[in-house]
Amino acid sequence: MSSTEDMISAMHDGLAEVKTETGPKIPVPETYLKATKHHLKDVQEYLDWYKKSLESPNDFWSEKAKEMLSWHQLWTGKTLEYNFDVRKGKVYSEWFKGGKLNACYNALDRHVENGHGSQVAYYCEGNDLVDDHRTVTYAQMLDQVKRLASALKKRGVRKGDVVAIYLPNIPELPISMLACARIGAIHNVVFGGFSAEALAGRILDAQCRVLITCDGVMRGNKVIELKALADAAEELVYERGDGHLVDRQIVFKRLGDKCPVGMKPKRDEWWHETLAKAEPECPVEWMDAEDPLFVLYTSGSTGKPKGLVHTTAGYILYAAITHKYAFNYQENDVFFCTADCGWITGHSYVVYGPLLNRATSVIFEGVPTHPDSSRLWQICDKYKVNQMYTAPTLIRSLMRAGDKYVTKIPRNSLRVLGTVGEPINPEAWNWFFNVGGDKCCPVVDTWWQTETGGHMIIPPPVRGFQMKPGAASLPFFGIEPVVLNEKGEELSKPCEGFLCIKRSWPGIHRTVLNDHARMEQVYFSTFKGYYMSGDGCRVDEDGYYWLTGRVDDVINVSGHRIGTAEVESSLVSHPYVAEAAVVPMPHDIKGQGIYAYVTLRDGFEPSEELRKELRQTVRVEIGAIATPDVIHWAPALPKTRSGKIMRRILRKIAEKGTHVSSEELGDITTLAEPQVVAQLIELYGK
Ligand code: ATP
Numbered sequence: 001m002s003s004t005e006d007m008i009s010a011m012h013d014g015l016a017e018v019k020t021e022t023g024p025k026i027p028v029p030e031t032y033l034k035a036t037k038h039h040l041k042d043v044q045e046y047l048d049w050y051k052k053s054l055e056s057p058n059d060f061w062s063e064k065a066k067e068m069l070s071w072h073q074l075w076t077g078k079t080l081e082y083n084f085d086v087r088k089g090k091v092y093s094e095w096f097k098g099g100k101l102n103a104c105y106n107a108l109d110r111h112v113e114n115g116h117g118s119q120v121a122y123y124c125e126g127n128d129l130v131d132d133h134r135t136v137t138y139a140q141m142l143d144q145v146k147r148l149a150s151a152l153k154k155r156g157v158r159k160g161d162v163v164a165i166y167l168p169n170i171p172e173l174p175i176s177m178l179a180c181a182r183i184g185a186i187h188n189v190v191f192g193g194f195s196a197e198a199l200a201g202r203i204l205d206a207q208c209r210v211l212i213t214c215d216g217v218m219r220g221n222k223v224i225e226l227k228a229l230a231d232a233a234e235e236l237v238y239e240r241g242d243g244h245l246v247d248r249q250i251v252f253k254r255l256g257d258k259c260p261v262g263m264k265p266k267r268d269e270w271w272h273e274t275l276a277k278a279e280p281e282c283p284v285e286w287m288d289a290e291d292p293l294f295v296l297y298t299s300g301s302t303g304k305p306k307g308l309v310h311t312t313a314g315y316i317l318y319a320a321i322t323h324k325y326a327f328n329y330q331e332n333d334v335f336f337c338t339a340d341c342g343w344i345t346g347h348s349y350v351v352y353g354p355l356l357n358r359a360t361s362v363i364f365e366g367v368p369t370h371p372d373s374s375r376l377w378q379i380c381d382k383y384k385v386n387q388m389y390t391a392p393t394l395i396r397s398l399m400r401a402g403d404k405y406v407t408k409i410p411r412n413s414l415r416v417l418g419t420v421g422e423p424i425n426p427e428a429w430n431w432f433f434n435v436g437g438d439k440c441c442p443v444v445d446t447w448w449q450t451e452t453g454g455h456m457i458i459p460p461p462v463r464g465f466q467m468k469p470g471a472a473s474l475p476f477f478g479i480e481p482v483v484l485n486e487k488g489e490e491l492s493k494p495c496e497g498f499l500c501i502k503r504s505w506p507g508i509h510r511t512v513l514n515d516h517a518r519m520e521q522v523y524f525s526t527f528k529g530y531y532m533s534g535d536g537c538r539v540d541e542d543g544y545y546w547l548t549g550r551v552d553d554v555i556n557v558s559g560h561r562i563g564t565a566e567v568e569s570s571l572v573s574h575p576y577v578a579e580a581a582v583v584p585m586p587h588d589i590k591g592q593g594i595y596a597y598v599t600l601r602d603g604f605e606p607s608e609e610l611r612k613e614l615r616q617t618v619r620v621e622i623g624a625i626a627t628p629d630v631i632h633w634a635p636a637l638p639k640t641r642s643g644k645i646m647r648r649i650l651r652k653i654a655e656k657g658t659h660v661s662s663e664e665l666g667d668i669t670t671l672a673e674p675q676v677v678a679q680l681i682e683l684y685g686k
């Protein structure tokens with residue numbers, strides 16, 4: 001059928017044909033409710049707390065801040081002051097202003113002081129399955145942190161200096177972060193999978209004089225020479241900056257003989273030598289609640305990464321409270337977040353959230369599919385993991401590999417499964433719930449961003465809550481989401497539009513490093529008085545939030561707004577399809593058309609027949625209006641290192657085809673496999 005006919009039929013059917021049903025509801029499983037303790041009695045208690053958090057935010061947050069954190073000095077002023085409205089002046093948020101505390105003290109010292117020094121902080125699982133693991137207790141963490149902190153201080157690092165950290169996902173990464181926090185330095189973690197180019201950009205932007213790295217790391221069967229990359233980054237910094245910026249490199253020996261490195265005299269030193277000689281005691285620097293704790297660059301899915309600044313008290317409180325309630329983390333549980341500490345997910349749920357709550361966590365250095373697709377489940381079994389938190393991209397790839405990798409491993413310890421990073425399509429949700437968790441574990445689909453510090457919308461894993469596969473569900477305590485239309489008017493449910501947040505919360509980032517104007521422009525200028533998330537969402541009759549993808553990705557077909565996430569879910573529901581990404585394309589008649597990139601599961605071949613079938617699937621599931629105009633077979637999709645599909649590249653290819661230039665493709669330094677782009681361009685029109 002031609003596009004014109006599609007359009008006409010869609011106009012006849014109108015939006016009535018677009019499905020509005022909210023999908024099946026699945027109660028939080030009884031097996032889970034019986035298997036563990038609960039912080040909250042039931043969904044009613046969750047809603048009561050939520051109500052209180054909005055009606056009396058000062059009381060709610062001061063109670064939590066006193067209960068969950070140790071303060072050197074309580075705040076004297078207001079719990080919260082903020083302005084979200086650019087018309088009234090500078091945008092800012094201040095939480096617990098005047099209070100004094102230290103993030104490292106809260107994550108480590110107080111637990112050791114309270115007699116928990118011998119508790120395991122991290123089970124460290126290396127790249128290799130056998131003989132590549134160690135255990136680090138809270139007391140050991142604290143000892144290493146103090147030594148590194150005093151070494152940093154001795155090398156001139158002062159409160160407010162930014163230290164770059166370029167390490168694999170090993171305990172030395174949280175140790176480095178906390179050593180910075182201890183002395184009031186600001187950490188700038190750069191994901192160990194990034195290139196020299198990306199590292200250089202982040203060192204320059206944040207003006208880092210000290211870099212903590214390691215010799216190398218194994219990723220599957222490959223050696224990645226991190227130190228060599230760090231040196232190359234230093235060269236780039238030198239070429240672009242005003243001379244040698246990094247005058248100190250502390251190098252952890254991870255691979256030893258497998259990865260020989262050149263050490264530059266005076267600049268480079270070995271971690272183990274430095275820490276052995278370092279002063280074993282290092283007093284904590286009491287920080288103001290609003291002093292910066294770290295800078296972290298966003299994934300770069302939508303453009304040049306932004307260096308977001310998070311401050312001390314609000315961020316750590318928010319990381320701790322979300323970790324505790326979104327996963328129902330109980331004392332003695334073993335928590336496993338598969339993210340790398342190079343992402344906000346790692347910052348909040350490998351490092352700060354778990355350590356603040358004195359959790360025992362797994363920190364995993366390797367690749368989830370090495371040596372095969374059962375690795376994550378093996379880790380869960382090995383350490384008797386109770387909560388596992390991962391990303392939809394990984395769930396889809398495990399699903400694609402087949403159930404046998406899961407079912408052969410016992411997973412009895414699992415209580416809660418979580419996801420973050422992209423909308424999870426119901427197909428993948430169901431697989432995660434039914435196969436991964438054996439129908440025994442609630443799936444917590446957490447919507448949040450680097451900017452938000454912690455979870456914003458979650459399906460609370462509590463008695464009586466009805467989950468809906470694919471819905472991030474309900475706002476967390478203190479979060480007041482609103483859905484706006486293009487004019488900036490608040491809509492009432494059921495509705496669809498721009499997801500914004502109406503008031504400040506403790507975990508919100510305070511600024512973009514050295515560029516407050518960019519922060520105001522990106523998040524607060526389109527809709528005055530609101531934080532604009534950049535994501536679109538739908539709220540159903542029951543008040544559940546469904547993320548529909550990024551606002552830039554919403555496709556306007558003949559005046560109808562179609563969420564990319566919905567079309568993608570529909571395509572992935574076809575048994576042959578492993579993954580799909582949908583973007584707008586220019587269309588003479590409809591304004592915008594729907595362009596779908598489709599990756600098939602192993603063993604299936606593209607054909608015209610299948611193209612028709614896929615279009616029909618979308619037509620039946622969503623409506624004629626959402627039928628893809630083009631289906632582009634994709635051997636793989638371009639993804640960021642954190643596993644997100646880079647739709648802006650796909651948009652450009654859909655628009656320009658084989659004529660697309662590298663300028664038009666933009667910053668691709670955060671891409672995991674850049675060669676995928678050329679492959680896709682070659683397959684254009686085929
Ligand atoms: P950049 O801001 O540089 O473009 P990014 O937005 O990918 O990069 P992150 O902060 O890591 O950087 O990702 C946040 C985004 O990820 C959200 O805005 C949203 O689009 C998506 N996301 C995260 N979790 C979910 C979820 N549970 N459901 C739907 N989308 C999600």
Ligand code: MG
Pocket residue numbers: 298302449534
């Ligand atoms: Mg973003």
